[in-house]
Amino acid sequence: xxxxxxxxxxxIGLEIDLDWLEKELASSFLTARTSFxxxxxxxxxxxxxxxxxxxxxxxxxxxxxxxxxxxxARIFDIGAISLCLVYERPEKDFSLLEETxxxxxxxxxxxxxFLSHLKTLTDMLKTHIRGFxxxxxxxxxxxxYLMDWKDETIDPIPLLAGEKRDFSPQMREEILRGSQxxxxxxxxxxxxxxxxxxxxxxxxxFFDLIEFANVQVFELRYYDRELSRQMEKMYDxxxxxxxxxxxxxxxxxxxxxxxxxxxxxxxxxxxxKVNNLIKVTEDVYYTRVYASALKMLRSxxxxxxxxxxxxxxxxxxxMLSEEIHIQHSHNLEWIVIILIAFEIVIAIVERLV
Numbered sequence: 001x002x003x004x005x006x007x008x009x010x011x012i013g014l015e016i017d018l019d020w021l022e023k024e025l026a027s028s029f030l031t032a033r034t035s036f037x038x039x040x041x042x043x044x045x046x047x048x049x050x051x052x053x054x055x056x057x058x059x060x061x062x063x064x065x066x067x068x069x070x071x072x073a074r075i076f077d078i079g080a081i082s083l084c085l086v087y088e089r090p091e092k093d094f095s096l097l098e099e100t101x102x103x104x105x106x107x108x109x110x111x112x113x114f115l116s117h118l119k120t121l122t123d124m125l126k127t128h129i130r131g132f133x134x135x136x137x138x139x140x141x142x143x144x145y146l147m148d149w150k151d152e153t154i155d156p157i158p159l160l161a162g163e164k165r166d167f168s169p170q171m172r173e174e175i176l177r178g179s180q181x182x183x184x185x186x187x188x189x190x191x192x193x194x195x196x197x198x199x200x201x202x203x204x205x206f207f208d209l210i211e212f213a214n215v216q217v218f219e220l221r222y223y224d225r226e227l228s229r230q231m232e233k234m235y236d237x238x239x240x241x242x243x244x245x246x247x248x249x250x251x252x253x254x255x256x257x258x259x260x261x262x263x264x265x266x267x268x269x270x271x272x273k274v275n276n277l278i279k280v281t282e283d284v285y286y287t288r289v290y291a292s293a294l295k296m297l298r299s300x301x302x303x304x305x306x307x308x309x310x311x312x313x314x315x316x317x318x319m320l321s322e323e324i325h326i327q328h329s330h331n332l333e334w335i336v337i338i339l340i341a342f343e344i345v346i347a348i349v350e351r352l353v
Contacts, residue, residue: 002097003088003146005207006107008114009215010081011222012134018051018077024128030054044286045279048077062109069113073121078273080088080215081134083117085110097147098159102288105162107141138225140218143194144210147241150187150198160194178296182285190289190296202226206289212278213293219274220302223267227309230263234316258315264310271306 025031035048055071090116091097104110118136145159158164160175169173178190187198188206195210197203234256241252261264280287294300 001090001146002093002100003086004097004100004104005144005146005212006085006087006104006110007081007140007142007214007271008107008118008142009140009142009218010083010130010134010136010138011128011135011219012079012081013080014129014131016031016075016077016079016129018048018075021075021125022051024175025053025124025353041307044283047273047276049073049083050077053121055120057193058113059306060109060113063103071117073117074211075125076215076277078215078219080219080271080325081121082211082215083114083121084211084317085113092147092149094147094151094154101145101159102162102164103145104143107143119300125337138222140214140221142210142214143192144207145194145196146203146280147196147198148200148202150185156189156196160189160191160196160285162194178292180285180289180292188289190293192298194298195293205286209280209286209290211279213290213297213299216274216277217294217297217299217302219277220271220299223271224302224306224309227267227306227313227353231309231312232311236314257317257321260313264313264317268310271310 008312022031022033030053032052032054041136051074053073055073057068057069058071059066061067068272070088072084072086074082074084076082087100106308107114118134120131122134157172157175161167161171170274175191176189180188180190185200186203187196189196190210197206199206237252237256241256243250244252278290280290
């Protein structure tokens, strides 16, 4: 058997009560919660397993052929939505897998189908989730290829790279450095936007682990962008405040500080949930696969960027606080000077009288 799984992940900008949502949707849609099959449940910790919705079947025409696809959506409590299109064939044919993969390289030709199901999902959820909104142009995409056998003679590089070229040794090494194996009969190659799984057993757990890693990194990207917007607004507000008279400037600084404190608390809480979306504890192989997926997706770079921007916001909060303190101290000094001068004037007047 061969299979191709195309993922696109979106964010709605708010947290979701999945227990409540599951009850709301249960009467109209087939839903389920994520569960890992191969490992002890205690080996993978998830505070709130995502909600899986089966959205039926669809088809797309490409290269003069019609491809029938199964459609799934997975909803995460942190506000992420993952759409997955699945194409499967019973043949044990790598050339067919490679041909299909190259035909849909970069998920070419699937955008309209994703947008159509995204609209269906939006119409389905917006009546149940107050404030539901998402940007269909901002997403993370990833593709997983599956073959239920391992073949040492095949070259997986064109399939993973999405094109047939004479690749350099350096590029081959870069693509293959995310390879993992549990037995001599299986292989997982994780790249930056694609993965190839060679496994005689149904690797459902690996699909989920790779998807969760993509959700985690996408959420970091999303909040990195939100932090950039907040920083731009913060700098604009500070520039405008600096143009105000001193007595109004301090009040404006206080308003900026209140907003920064609120935003920082909210984002710190959300990013903590994102970083702890899933914890792989006891299973060594699953830990390696998940860590490798995060590494290939540059999770550490996005985490570092988010943390840096949070630190910048905190530094500006401290700077404004210090500025207000200095202005307050100056005002007290002037009050003391005025009081002293007033006492001197009174003393002089009393002597003259």
